[in-house]
Amino acid sequence: MTQSVLVTGVSRHIGARLAGVLAADPEIDRVIGVDTVPPRARDLGRVEFVRVDLRSPDIGQVIAAADVTTVVHMSLVSVPAKSRSAMKEHNVIGTMQLLAACQRSSTVRRVVVRSTTAVYGSTPHDPAVFTEDSEPVEVPHSGYAKDAHEVEGYVRGFARRRRDVVTTTLRFANFMGPAVDSPLTRYFGQLVPPTVLGFDPRLQFVHEDDAVEVLRRMATEDHPGTFNVAGEGVLLLSQCMRRAGRLSIPLPSPAFRMLGEAARAAGLLDFSPEQLGLICHGRAVETLRLAATLGWKPKFTTAAAFDDYLRSRGISGNLPLAVLDYFTRR
């Protein structure tokens, strides 16, 4: 049987890398990448690019025309490019259209959807560690997390109606790595990142290489269900700052929120309320199910992923350490 994989969101970093990896797999006959904007000059090999707006029903024609057998839905945007409503349209309506097309298709037999651990929310009442079966204490009510929560709802509905299709939902921790460009990587890229006074959240990262590998395995093997994906261990925000050699300014949370909104208005940084939640209360997830199912673990721990990010961005120099060394030199 011929294998033909459709990857949405192929113009963005992880989507493009996944498409490249799949195209290099001789078992796979065709790799079709779709997105609303053409991929950057980057060479995607034999990936066929189709420019489709997911919000339109055109995606159904692409799936039918190419006899797609596997759909990898990567096209969830976490930052509003133009407006929040456009982002929501893209994420939620786009997913609905895609799933509608999959439901009609007689060839699709595997659907992999990228989601996020942000669906668990972030509150002081959270369990220390979320498993895939944990219900969020507070259902996310804004931004990306809300979109992902709604997307997951539609995916569950699809899985129920098409039990013959293997449906996999991957809840990724924050991506981290040399080429990742996310609100969080931009946050750590600032000279003096603000933190919230009196809070020191637990954070988890997944390295981009591991993210691509998990997606590749899920796209080529049958593993139905929902999986958390994160590097082993946690880093505290204060620990991240120390590793980066950054001095941070602790701000009371209303000031932090105001600054965040001002930065967003000025187009400097994308900031949303759920990010304030993460920066206050943090979040950790369990990844045993992924490891047991795949017989494989992410190569990068949370700390290793963060260190790789720091190395690649050339973030080095630690003023407090320099001071310590200066005074203790003999």
Next chain:
Amino acid sequence: MEDFLAFLRRRITGEYEVDEFGFDPELNDRVLLNLVRPLYRKWFRVEVSGLEHVPAEGGALVVANHSGTVPIDALMMQVALHDEAGRAVRLLGADLVYQLPVLGHLSRKSGHTRASPEDADRLLRKGELVGVFPEGFKGVGKPFSQRYKLQRFGRGGFVASAVRAGVPIIPCAIVGAEEIYPKIGDLTTLARALGLPYLPITPFFPLLGPLGLIPLPSKWLIEFGEPIRTDRYEPADADDPMVIFNQTDEVRETIQAQLNELRLRRGPAFPPLLAGL
């Protein structure tokens, strides 16, 4: 000195491990416990007994009475288990702690986590020594007239966790904490406005202002009792309310008996004035 510099260096470069609950053993051992140890040794002169009942390794659930208006007793138990039994106890704290700035993350760094079945189960599965105060605010915040009378033991969730994990319950009695801030009144309205469970009036607070916040130097005894085994149950019994109620009562009665006996053994909380002259 060498060692201290290496420690400073690790702290500055972030090269230390924190577990998934946010526990930072190095910070806890070298900084946080040192801050409360003087209180333990010099101020309350805590004496510990029954250490042979604390397992040297593996999961167990320490269940203790809670008192003293401000939950200092939890910290004293933590020092006792750390210094005398060589174990890092993982305490289960009130929701309120994790909503507050500073306190929330310090408590996590010290190895505590929010009291919830998920967290208790996870810690016990990992073979940790978990500490819990089932009376909660009903215990710490009770009036001085109710001292050494155990309050209701929550809803028995702690027993269910121990049964699920098949770990022993170690009853622990703490005598001395009742006298540190004798609560003789409660500013209920103000407490409610501030979102606090109570706002105590003691003989010295708010009368003496900040001075009234100094705990009275009562004499403390902490005793760990004989472990109550839960492996006679099946893990499924954790869902049988009757088993849980009965077991909860047994633990409560054991601790009450321990408290009565320990209180007699201690005698007066404060030495009679001029006793030494």
